[in-house]
Amino acid sequence: MALVAGVDFGTLSVRVSIVDSSRGRLGSATADYPLFRKEEDPDHATQRHEDHMNALVAATRDALAQAGVSGGQVEAIALDTTGSSVLPVGEGMQPLDDYYLWCDHRARHEAALITEVARREGLEAIQWCGGVYSSEWGFSKLLHWLRHNPAGCARMVSAFEHCDVVAAVLCGIRDPAQAPRSVCAMGHKWMWNASLGGLPPEEFLVKVDPLFRGVRAKLAGRYATSDQLAGRLCPEWAARLGLRPGIPVPVGAFDAHWDAIGAGIREGDVVNVVGTSTCIMAIAKQVDLVPGVCGVVKGSIHPAYYGIEAGLSATGDIFAAIARRAGSSVPELSKELGRYRAGQTGLLRLTWDNGDRTVLVNPELGGVTLGWNLTHSAQDELFASIEGTAFHTRVILERMAEHGVPIRRVINGGGVPQKNEVLNRVYANVLNKPVLVPQDEVTSLGSAIFAFLAAGAFTSIEEAQDALCPRFRTVDPDPAETAACERLYALYRKLYFAFGQPGSEAVAVGEVLPALRRIAAERRAATV
Secondary structure, three states: OOEEEEEEEOOOEEEEEEEEOOOEEEEEEEEEOOOEEEOOEEEEEEEOHHHHHHHHHHHHHHHHHHHOOOHHHEEEEEEEEOOOOEEEEOHHHOEOOOEEOOOOOOOHHHHHHHHHHHHHHOOOHHHHOOOOOOOOOHHHHHHHHHHHOHHHHOOOOEEEEHHHHHHHHHOOOOOHHHOEEEHHHHHHHOOOEHHHOEOOOHHHHHHHOHHHOOHHHHOOOEEEOOOOEEEEOOHHHHHHHOOOOOOEEEOOEEHHHHHHHHOOOOOOEEEEEEOOOEEEEEEEOOOOOOOOOOOEEEOOOOOOOEEEEEEEOOOHHHHHHHHHHOOOOHHHHOOOHHHOOOOOOOOEEEOOEOEEOOOOOEOOOOOEEEOOOOOOOHHHHHHHHHHHHHHHHHHHHHHHHHOOOOOOEEEEEOOHHHHOHHHHHHHHHHHOOOEEEEOOOOOOHHHHHHHHHHHOOOOOHHHHHHHHOOOEEEEOOOHHHHHHHHHHHHHHHHHHHHHHOOOOOOOOHHHHHHHHHHHHHHHHHHHO
């Protein structure tokens, strides 16, 4: 028997779980931290390092109390975070600013410039991250910071992803050159690729902007997968957390990647980690490059496989925004959604409210809803938005399959599928595949699995998954619903590429609104 702490830093809170290798999760706790946005700039999203660390202390101590165990019994701690959440640091790993959170899109112009120069210069690394660089990723965010903080440029010693900062801090590492660098974070968001010599060359970065001069050297460090140690818990942070000093801390990773591990991912699975946004995760021994995804990185999810990441820039956030505008809540609006049928609303929603992460990789897009009439409600829009996120997910899965990613099972992980059965039903019908839903929450379970590996409690990820991952329940597609979804998806896919690509010409969109009305009338008649 072994006890570990698994930590998951989400967008608005941190969850700490105390997990037993035989009995599973014994207790867990969360602690919130603020997200700073600006009304005058909807692209702005930041958080403070100090808030994260204070929340970690509170949640860890509360989780120990909930589990009824002593911190001295915990044999390892592992931590995942959101990403790309970027922090410039000075001497001694001191933060120079707040984190540019993953959902901060201020760097869209910098991202477009990186893409332009990469294509012009024939940079091979850009192909490994889908062919388009994103405003959600590291280099674009760092360049935006450098351009807008001239006084801080000279003080910047390095920049880090959140998962690497928190691991370094817990291990007492104060020299950036000795800090761990997660292959997961740097591979998917910074174009790091071992087979290409690591990060993009200095010459390329300087062509993007002279402010990048010397940055490549500043991003040096110990690049490693999460089966390696970042270090051991230092006495200072052991005392603050109530744990034993010297326990191992593995190299961190992103929350969605470890959520996939916690959901029991195997080759042939796709895990939709559905939360505020959606991350779509898959692993493969061998895979082609996939245009438009967030990267194909060896070792990013499972150290022995290529990890493939894609996703939607907003999912739960869209549902919450609809409810907020209606003066309601998502649970309240969802109460009657079980009676809705595919296409019944007559609405078709392109869920680009926070831009497109995959496959268009375009932060300039905005949400589009077609088919409004005078009687539509917020509840109708919520159901159409669930359908829209499912249609977008299907676009992504088709792109992945076209380029050699095996998809035999679809698993709906993350927090939303645990609370919203309508979403699971809609996804099964839209994807025309059984959707597997973990019977228990998996958040922070992936962290616990890597902590167990660090503690030597299991010999492999698969052994730990077999012992700890919850079983699935299956949501099967309904043939009548699937048939309606096929008609809707044909319209959605046409509009997705016609509206979403700069320079594209809208193709036969005049048929869309009449088709939506026909489908809605047929579906309403069928439910009478």
